[in-house]
Amino acid sequence: MALLRWGLGRQNVHRSNRVLLLKLTVIIISVLLLCEYFIYYLVIFRCRWPEVKTLAHGDSQEPVLKAMFLADTHLLGEIRGHWLDKLRREWQMERAFQTALWLLQPEVVFILGDIFDEGKWSTPQAWVDDVQRFQKMFRHGSHVQLKVVIGNHDIGFHYQMSKYRIKRFEEVFSSERLFSWKGVNFVMVNSVAMEGDGCSICSEAEAELREISRKLNCSREQVQGSSQCEGEQRLPFSAPVLLQHYPLYRASDANCSGEDAAPPEERNVPFKEKYDVLSQEASQKLLWWLQPRLVLSGHTHSACEVLHPGGVLEVSVPSFSWRNRNNPSFIMGSLTSRDYALSKCYLPFEDRVLTTYGAAVSFLVLLVLAHFERLPSSLLSGWKRWRMHTRR
Structure with missing residues (x-):
């Protein structure tokens, strides 16, 4: 059972990581398009x-x-x-x-x-x-x-x-x-x-x-x-x-x-x-x-x-x-x-563009930290039980 719980937890983590990667990709592409392309249309x-x-x-x-x-x-x-x-x-x-x-x-x-x-x-x-x-x-x-x-x-x-x-x-x-x-x-x-x-x-x-x-x-x-x-x-x-x-x-x-x-x-x-x-x-x-x-x-x-x-x-x-x-x-x-x-x-204004990039980087860091804080504790405990089982 410990191994099964660990396996299910691991699947959830993979799924969660994929969602995180998708979010990061969308945010990075959106910020790049805004600051390097659309901003010129918005201003001019x-x-x-x-x-x-x-x-x-x-x-x-x-x-x-x-x-x-x-x-x-x-x-x-x-x-x-x-x-x-x-x-x-x-x-x-x-x-x-x-x-x-x-x-x-x-x-x-x-x-x-x-x-x-x-x-x-x-x-x-x-x-x-x-x-x-x-x-x-x-x-x-x-x-x-x-x-x-x-x-x-x-x-x-x-x-x-x-x-x-x-x-x-x-x-x-x-x-x-x-x-x-x-x-x-x-x-x-x-x-x-x-x-x-x-x-x-x-x-x-x-x-x-x-x-x-x-x-x-x-x-x-x-x-x-x-x-x-x-x-x-x-x-x-x-x-x-x-x-x-x-x-x-x-x-x-x-x-x-x-x-x-x-x-x-x-x-x-x-x-x-x-x-x-x-x-x-x-x-x-x-x-x-x-x-x-x-x-x-x-x-x-x-x-x-x-x-x-x-x-x-x-x-x-x-x-x-x-x-x-x-x-x-x-x-x-x-x-x-x-x-x-x-x-x-x-x-x-270049300083406003750089400020936008800085704010985006800060948001991405917070998003990554929040993601890892939400990792299920059962994954870690299941991993420990499985390791103890294999050593017997």
């Missing part, structure tokens, strides 16, 4: 395109362009990138981007530089590998246009950049500097080349910007009836949106605020010209040449809004990577040829 679903004033043209309304702006993805390379860190960060950015495309349906996406973390160092093969990973993560349908601005980590700072690095970047992401769609003009600047020291790359970049300035001026003169630009292919009559990696000159982030601004201990640290921000001279040139109505930039990894002379608003877009921020975000813009409206879409 709350984002909405901002409303912008539109003018009527006959029987139709002025078209509105829906644009997403993000910055500083910093895809890790083969030198500084640990495989686990790369796997985690790239999965996060891929899920966030793909979810945003599906839920928000933007028409154009701009990435404001520092696509890669090691573009200034990477070998030809490493560059090809990094580009393939980027194209997988930021894949998009033909109905969405993806435009990329050069950053210092893509080609190096001024003393590191070369025509070779710029060329290989532009072979993948295009050398387009002026982009117009739905009556909205965008100017994409290689701000690394705005050093102002007369280097060949800098001189070519400035000459290109002066030519863009001339075309924009011709679009303005078109409305005034001037014949100075006769035969010129006219751009839409619209003040441009300036897109670049470095921010225009500002002394520091002291006047920046918000939950995704720089930490309080960093806001009063003075910015270094030509390193943290453009020089005052380069900033004045861009504002004078292009006369933008809006400026968007990256580089600082934190949010800021600055009003420049003439009432030109500059928005610094925070980093899109959880490696740089606990709370990444991107900007959603509704733009017409005359007006614009911006809103911010926050991504999941």
Whole structure:
């Protein structure tokens, strides 16, 4: 009888262990799906395109362009990138981007530089590998246009950049500097080349910007009836949106605020010209040449809004990577040829995700401990009787 009771108890324990294993499996899979997949839908679903004033043209309304702006993805390379860190960060950015495309349906996406973390160092093969990973993560349908601005980590700072690095970047992401769609003009600047020291790359970049300035001026003169630009292919009559990696000159982030601004201990640290921000001279040139109505930039990894002379608003877009921020975000813009409206879409907070994982682990531990405390005592006593019986 002792052996029979022990055998029945053992069957009950096996059955109980199987139930426990099933519970653990369901909980682990559910938490993983929530934290690594569904959370992006739950968070980004709350984002909405901002409303912008539109003018009527006959029987139709002025078209509105829906644009997403993000910055500083910093895809890790083969030198500084640990495989686990790369796997985690790239999965996060891929899920966030793909979810945003599906839920928000933007028409154009701009990435404001520092696509890669090691573009200034990477070998030809490493560059090809990094580009393939980027194209997988930021894949998009033909109905969405993806435009990329050069950053210092893509080609190096001024003393590191070369025509070779710029060329290989532009072979993948295009050398387009002026982009117009739905009556909205965008100017994409290689701000690394705005050093102002007369280097060949800098001189070519400035000459290109002066030519863009001339075309924009011709679009303005078109409305005034001037014949100075006769035969010129006219751009839409619209003040441009300036897109670049470095921010225009500002002394520091002291006047920046918000939950995704720089930490309080960093806001009063003075910015270094030509390193943290453009020089005052380069900033004045861009504002004078292009006369933008809006400026968007990256580089600082934190949010800021600055009003420049003439009432030109500059928005610094925070980093899109959880490696740089606990709370990444991107900007959603509704733009017409005359007006614009911006809103911010926050991504999941990393500390909340980690807290969820921690709570799940604690619950699993308690579940396992409670299970073993409920094991039938008859199993142990039956085992002892059976052992004594076999020794006789």
